[in-house]
Amino acid sequence: MANLEKRSREIHKQLRGRWRRYEVDREHCDNASVGDAVRQRALCTDLTIIGPGLLNDTSLGPLVINGSLFETGKPLLVVPEAAEASLPPKRVLVGWDSRVEASRAVREARDLLSGAEEVRIALVDPEATCTGSGAEPGFDIADYLTRHGARVLVDRLPSAGKPASTVLAQHAIDTSADMIVMGAYGSRGLRERLFGGVTRWMVGKPPLPLFLAR
Known part of the structure; x- marks a missing residue:
């Protein structure tokens, strides 16, 4: 309780100089x-933001992800150690695969994407089809974002046998x-698996904020 009170005072001090209206809630449970x-x-x-403190907490981290992401449908921003979470970001990489979760992530991040200097839609090993990705994979979501004022480029990336997450992480560095x-992706019952996937993504990857929605 003493640590909670101390942390609350620290947050109050930080917010007082930046915002006129704010609220700090404490919960001990x-x-x-x-x-x-x-x-x-x-x-x-x-938006719910998770910083490195919770990201490194294997006990509380999955519970917070479950409560904020899976139980609400609201987006989540994960900020790892050493990341600079500038809002709005100037350059954003969107991992796109024409699935519902990716569509919701784009919709929830639309204001951030519209205000960015550059948005790159990245597809790993896309296949041109009559349905799903379409004849020109990535162009449908690019048109959608362009109509909302975003400056969009489409990147189709070969995996060369590597996991899609590895390809996207490297492309984030390159761009x-x-x-x-x-x-x-995943269900409520897979919250630990998702949390593990997020933490694995952050370890050894570029220290970038990760915006998630489902």
């Missing part, structure tokens, strides 16, 4: 209640991206 406590707050927010936007 057992692990079984963490998800619900986070859910209640996330339902009334635009000097400030943020990665992608869909979060």
